[in-house]
Structures are given as C-alpha cells and as structure tokens.
Amino acid sequence: MIEAVKIWNEPNNKSHWDPNLDPEWSLFANMTCLAGQAIGEANPDVTRVLGGMSPIDPGFLRRLEARGVMEAVDVVAVHGFPLDWNLWSIDEWPAKVGEIRAVVDKPVWVTEVGVSAFGSEEVQAWGVKKTADLLIGQAPRIFWYSLYDLPQAWGATTRHKEAEGSSYYRHFHMGLLREDGSPKAALEAYRPYAADMGLCQWFHYHDHRLDEAVGIMRDLGVRHVRTGISWADSFREGALEWFDRQMEALAPFDTTVTFCFTPEHRGVEPHHTSPPQVAEEYAQFCADMVSRYAPRRAAPALPVEVSEEAA
Template sequence: MIEAAMLWNEPNNKSHWDPEVDPEWTRFAEMTIGAAKAVEAANPAVKRVLGGISPIDPHFIRRMIGYGVLDHIDVVALHGFPLDWNLWSIHDWPAKVAEIEAVVPEREIWVTEVGVGSFGAEEVQQFGVDRTAELLVGRVPRIFWYSLFDLPMEWGATTRHREAEGSSYYRHFHMGLIKADGTPKLGLDHYARHAADMGLMQWFHFEDPRLDDAVAWMKRLGVKHLRTGLSWADYFRPNALDWFDRQMEALADFETTVTFCFTPEHLGIAEHHTSAPRDPAGFADFCAEMIERYAPAVPMRAAANG
C-alpha cells in the first residue's frame, strides 16, 4: 500500500523546520540520510522522497547534494501554490520543474503538493485545477492536489506566525475541494476529470473524524494515488498505533506516499515539532518501524510464487 516514503515536509520552510536550531541544515541532512538508509533496509522497493520543498529552490537542493543526501534519495519533491502564496505565475510550473531537473537530472521529480484555494472565489480554484492539470499531467510522474477537504477553522493551521500572517494564514482554511461542512465546491467536478492522473494530498489529524468520508469521496472520484502523513510526534500519544493501523487500513486501496515528519517535543533540541531532534537515529527508527508495519518487504521466493 505504500509506494513511497517522504522524509519530512517542507524542510526549507520555517513553518516545518526551525532554521535557528539548524541554520545550515546539517542536522537535517544527517537525519534524512539515516532515515533513507532505514527505509531502504526495511523495504528497498519503497521509493525514498526528499521532503517536498517550499519554496522551489535549486540552491537548497545543491546544498543537499553537497551533504550527500541525494545519494540516498530516489525522488525530489516540489510544493507550489502560485495563486495563493508563491511569487510566481501558475503558468511558470514547467519552468519551476525544469529548474530542479537541471540540478538533479538523474532523479525523478514529483509535485507532491499543488493547490489553489477558494479564499477569493471558488471560480479561481476551478480555473486552477484545470490549468494545473494542463501544465503538469504528463510532465512529472506524480502530482498530488492539496487538498480534498478544507481545514476546519477551529483546528488551526500548522504555520509559525498564525494570524499575524494576515490573509496568508486564512488561506490555509480554503484549500479543499470540499468545504468543512461537507459541501462540494465548484472545483470538485473539475478535479474529477483529472483524478486518475492527478492524485490527492490529504493530511489526517490524530483520530481524524473525516477519514471514512475521505476514503468514500476518493473512491467516488476515481483517485488512484494519495499522499498523507504519519506523525512521529503522534507516535507517542496513547493508542497511537491503533490509530495508525486504522488510518492505513482505510487507505489500503490507494497507492500511497506517506510523509514521516514532526519531531516529538520531548525529543527536540527545542521543544517544538519543527526542531531538529537531539538524536537523529530516533527518526530513522520510527521510519523503519512504519515501513516494516505497513509496507513489509516481500521475500523473493514469495514474490516469485505470487
């Protein structure tokens, strides 16, 4: 059920990795190399994806190359939201992909988060779905539209400065194709036309009540590829494995890219989920355990007989 393991999320964005704790990303590189090796040892068939970068920055990728990270990575992932947060046009998507291809021509490039919100108008999102598909389907092997559901306002968005970011913060709550109350938006039918070629990215919160509805909607839409996450921080909650098991069992019919991220506060250099961990081996151990649990390697004899 797991096609790929993404190692962290947006490591070059301070909302997901604290640059004050790790200003040169040396700790991130060490952590990622260890995790990539652990995933490969657990199941070499699972693709190893560098945490999707946002902004799309070839200099960051060159830094990772210099640290040896790309020696252990199969896929470089990009995140882009040109109609909401980025300072470039939606029409620049092919050029943005080409910028990274030029740096890592031997690696696959995936777009693991792309979205257009309905903050201003649902018609903007409707246009964005179709234009994104025109620009990216056939250009990269995997595309994941962010997201299926709006984020409920009462949950809060994972961002560093929250309401102080003004409209940038409030846009986080309007990225879904379906409103938080379950009402479909105009863009949903347009997405359905592309669902076989453009997967979905949907975060599920711990014990998320939307899980079963999400699965039903994705099957109705014809979604084949899904990106989601398993939180290292959540791993330390009571009954965490019960929730992880339920989530992954529900998603078993999809080819899934699972993102492993979020430092448990008690294991961070700083007590925050964006902090580098004190011991990077802990993250590698978590990644290995999740792969062994949800994507165990098939022995060669069994594969041959299957």
C-alpha cells in the same frame, strides 16, 4: 498500498524546520541520510522521497547534495501555490519543475499543489484545470492539496498565524470540499483528472473524516494519495491503533506517506519544527513504520534442480 515514503515535509519552510537551529542544514542532511538508509533496509522496494521543497529552490538542493542526501533518496519533491503564496505565475510551473531537473538526476514529483477558494470558488475551479493542464506529463506524481478544507478550529501549521493576514486564512480554503463536506465547484473540475493527479489529504489524529474521505476518493477515481504519519503523534496513547486504522482505510490507493513533526520532548527545542536531539530515533521511527505498513516481500523460492543421477 504504500508505494513511497516522504522524508519530512517542506524542510526549507520555517513552519516545518527551524533554520535558526540548523543554519548549515547539516542536521537535516544527517537525519535524512539516516532515514533513507533505514527505509531502504526495511524495504528496498519503497520509493524514498525528499520532503517537498517550498519554496522551490535549486540552491537548497545543491546544499543537501553536497552533504550526501541525494544518495539516500530516490525522488525529489516540490510544492507550489502560485495563486496564493508564491511570487511567481501559475504558468511557470513547467519551468519550476525544470529548474530542479537541471540540478539533480532524480525524478521530480509535485507532492503538493493547490489553489484556495479564499477569494473565489470559481478561481479555484479554474486553478484545478489550469494546474492539471500544466503539470500532467511533467511529473510522474502530482498531488492536489487537498480534499477537505482545514477546519477553522484546528489551526494551520505555520508560525505566525493570524499575524500573516490573508496568507494565514487561505490555509483554511484549499479543499475541494468545504469543512462540512459539501462540494465546491472545484470538485467536479477535478474529477476528470483524478486518475492522473492524486490527492494530498492530511488526516489528524483520530480524524472523523477518514472513512468518508476514502469513499469520496474512490468515487472520484483517485488512484494516488498522499498523507502523513506524525512522529510526534506516535507518543500518544493508542497511536498504533489509529495508524493501523488510517493505513488500512487507505489500502485501496497507491499511497505516499510523509513522516514528519518532531515530538516536543525529543527535539533540540520543544517544538515540532526542531531538529531531533538524536537523528537515529527519527530514522528508527521511519524503519518501524515501513516494516509495519509496507513489509518487505519474501523472495520467491527458486526451483530445486534435480540431477539425472539423483533422479
């Protein structure tokens, strides 16, 4: 079932939102407020999560709070990859979560955390255990990124790609499984923590790994899964059929679904990182998806009191 909806992904990372088009964050704040309101109207029981900050930045959060965003969400999410991309030690994880708790009166979730096997599979396996020891008990939801390595042929969602050097190539080695599905040492390192540390796995459009992934996650004992439904993909032929299949397959898990990526023809500029031309369209997409995959439950009928005179 869907337990939470995440509004965008890593908004303060220029690979997912173009700050040159929104230097004061007013467009993002307005879009988030509208989406949060629309999700709440579609189903008030669905938890609304502010897209995971990367980097973790209390100042960014204060800017959004000043624009009313905190009233539109229930949870604040952070992402961190200290052994690969962040300039801080893995031992600082509890302090990083604490930095956000200090500035906002909301639960803090860690919706992406991981270690690549780019340099060493043994380091990745150690990183699983170290991360679990540091974060379990610190955040109500933790999602390890990811189950599968990103296939080399697909390319990573980042602006400068190969020009980033090893920072780019690390994107392809974050999985507990290799691209071909064979296990790394990190898979068994993860297994003891599966009930407490969920998995984040983005499924591409008509992803051939979906059914296999569900079987592996059930075998591991995973309870919480994070994935995405792409607003851009919603304009493809047969999009709803694919979304239906994906969400039906993930029904055994408590799922957090991220709504992200601007359709090129709906952006201020034709790019998935662009603010939308009309923020209400993104909000409507969020509401439509929640109504389809997490419909509001009808209130139970109240018993009818019969007076003694009527009896």
